[in-house]
Amino acid sequence: MDAYILDWLQLIFRWLHVITGIAWIGASFYFVWLDNHLEAPPRWKVDKGIKGDLWAIHGGGIYEVAKYQMAPEKMPETLHWFKWEAYSTWLTGMVLLVLVFYVGADAYLIDTRVAELTQLQAIGIGLGSLLAGWLLYELLCATPLAGKGYLLGLTLVVLAVAFSWGLTQLFSGRGAYIHMGAIIGTIMAGNVFRVIMPSQRALVAAIESGSEPDPSWGAKAKLRSTHNNYLTLPLLFIMISNHYPMTYAHKYNWIILLAIIAISAFARHYFNLRHRGINKPIILVVSLLATAALAWAIMPRPSPMATASATVPDAARVEAIIVQRCATCHSATPTDDVFQVAPGGVILDDLQGMQRWAQRIQARTIDAPDMPFMNKTNMTDEERAIVSRWLAAGAPGELHGE
Ligand code: HEC
Numbered sequence: 001m002d003a004y005i006l007d008w009l010q011l012i013f014r015w016l017h018v019i020t021g022i023a024w025i026g027a028s029f030y031f032v033w034l035d036n037h038l039e040a041p042p043r044w045k046v047d048k049g050i051k052g053d054l055w056a057i058h059g060g061g062i063y064e065v066a067k068y069q070m071a072p073e074k075m076p077e078t079l080h081w082f083k084w085e086a087y088s089t090w091l092t093g094m095v096l097l098v099l100v101f102y103v104g105a106d107a108y109l110i111d112t113r114v115a116e117l118t119q120l121q122a123i124g125i126g127l128g129s130l131l132a133g134w135l136l137y138e139l140l141c142a143t144p145l146a147g148k149g150y151l152l153g154l155t156l157v158v159l160a161v162a163f164s165w166g167l168t169q170l171f172s173g174r175g176a177y178i179h180m181g182a183i184i185g186t187i188m189a190g191n192v193f194r195v196i197m198p199s200q201r202a203l204v205a206a207i208e209s210g211s212e213p214d215p216s217w218g219a220k221a222k223l224r225s226t227h228n229n230y231l232t233l234p235l236l237f238i239m240i241s242n243h244y245p246m247t248y249a250h251k252y253n254w255i256i257l258l259a260i261i262a263i264s265a266f267a268r269h270y271f272n273l274r275h276r277g278i279n280k281p282i283i284l285v286v287s288l289l290a291t292a293a294l295a296w297a298i299m300p301r302p303s304p305m306a307t308a309s310a311t312v313p314d315a316a317r318v319e320a321i322i323v324q325r326c327a328t329c330h331s332a333t334p335t336d337d338v339f340q341v342a343p344g345g346v347i348l349d350d351l352q353g354m355q356r357w358a359q360r361i362q363a364r365t366i367d368a369p370d371m372p373f374m375n376k377t378n379m380t381d382e383e384r385a386i387v388s389r390w391l392a393a394g395a396p397g398e399l400h401g402e
Contacts, residue, residue: 003340010099017092021239024085025232031082032229036275038067049073071207079204083197090189097182101175102126107338111172111374125170126179133163133183134190146223160261164254172374173248177257181238184231191224229272233264245363245370250298263290300367302392311389315397318390319351322361325372325379336376343373351397358395366391 038052045053045066053066101109105119109126117125136159145152163183167176199221206213237260241247247256270283329339330348346360347353354361364371365379366388372379390396 003338006099006103010096013092013096013099017089017096020085020088020092024089025236027082027085028228028232032271032275034065035067041066070213071203075204075208081197081200083192086189086192090185093182093185097126097178101178104338107373109171109175111175113375114168114172115170117170122171122175126175129163129167129179130182130186133159134186137187138190138194141223161258164257168254168257173245173250173253173370174242176253177238177241177248180257181235184235184238188228188231188235191228195224196221230265230268233268234261237261237264245368246298246300249368249370252298256294256298259290259294263287263294266290312393312396313386313390315351315390318387318397319354321379321383321387322348322354323350325377325383328377329373339373355395355397358391361387362391 034054037054039054041050041053049069049072050066051069053064056063056065102119102123105122109122110117110119137156140146140152140155140159145155160180164176164180167179170176171179199217202217203213238257241257241260247253247260250256264287267284267287270280270287273280273283326348328334329336330342330346330353332342332347332349334340334342346357348357348361361371365384369375369384
């Protein structure tokens with residue numbers, strides 16, 4: 001596909017995905033908030049079957065919201081359901097996955113330093129991992145484990161470890177992270193589609209026919225929405241992690257991914273407890289400390305190669321390396337087959353450009369060995385060491401013609 005058209009399609013679907021994702025998670029946060037701010041209603045409302053109510057002001061209007069114990073005496077004509085937020089987030093996400101990681105598998109998904117896959121193999125493994133992750137989760141929830149909170153949680157953790165490790169042994173760091181995110185997103189959308197919506201339909205049908213709603217549906221829906229609740233923050237992290245090579249491009253990227261999932265789910269726990277009237281700020285403090293510890297543990301240490309020799313490499317030598325290894329993409333006129341516009345607007349055609357971007361070159365080439373992209377231009381460790389020494393010396397060098 002023409003790179004320009006592909007860029008536009010990606011832009012449009014990324015935009016739609018963000019919008020629908022905000023609508024989904026926003027609605028879900030809003031209803032959790034509602035539930036936790038309901039107050040005891042006045043007598044006349046209790047008599048109508050109302051369990052709690054609240055007042056709010058927004059956008060120039062005052063709202064009165066009431067939640068029924070079960071249902072109103074007569075079902076209203078219009079009942080708003082919340083499901084398309086979830087479905088459309090999943091659908092746009094799948095399109096985006098295909099556009100970025102499957103159409104562009106050679107560039108984004110396959111890293112020949114990790115595994116030599118063909119495009120077809122990579123796509124097969126990718127889609128297979130989504131299906132497998134979702135099926136395993138569904139099967140687990142169908143076993144008696146589903147009733148045992150901690151055991152189920154533990155099994156899910158073991159599964160997450162297996163997937164995180166497995167994916168990073170097959171895909172580029174970015175590709176592995178995004179597939180983990182897509183598995184979580186599929187599980188969440190699947191929960192809405194397979195369990196939460198049917199249980200709501202069953203509830204409405206029971207009320208309309210005047211029969212007792214089956215409580216097992218409600219319990220199942222509750223379990224799945226609790227899972228979704230804990231998965232929101234990890235999912236959102238994974239979706240933005242592609243901007244941060246210090247995570248996905250690290251040697252231990254699979255452990256980092258698991259650590260971040262654990263920390264962000266734990267932070268969610270604070271809000272869930274608070275909603276039940278339990279205030280444990282220590283949870284947030286522990287999450288913050290854990291994040292700081294993680295950041296410290298994966299902090300780039302100056303490589304011995306960079307410090308071994310005190311000689312500052314010649315600027316012309318560094319310029320030659322960067323032009324050869326980076327400017328195929330990072331140029332005003334790139335020659336790369338995939339990237340036909342300088343990625344991120346980073347242009348490294350000459351010394352001036354290299355000095356301007358020195359800090360980012362440090363971040364992307366030395367601290368996290370994420371550039372050259374998938375090491376497509378075969379930069380050697382020795383060249384990295386030379387660039388590193390030059391950066392450590394403050395990126396010195398005269399500009400041409402000055
Ligand atoms: C095969 C193409 C390709 C090559 C070669 C390449 N890059 Fe990149 N670069 C990319 C792409 C794609 C992005 C945008 C994606 C991203 O930001 O992760 C990018 C982004 C960047 C960014 C901007 C992001 C930021 O963090 O500010 C920097 C800096 C960078 N590359 C530096 C380099 C350096 C230095 C080299 C050579 C050692 C290099 N790149 C070689 C494709 C390439």
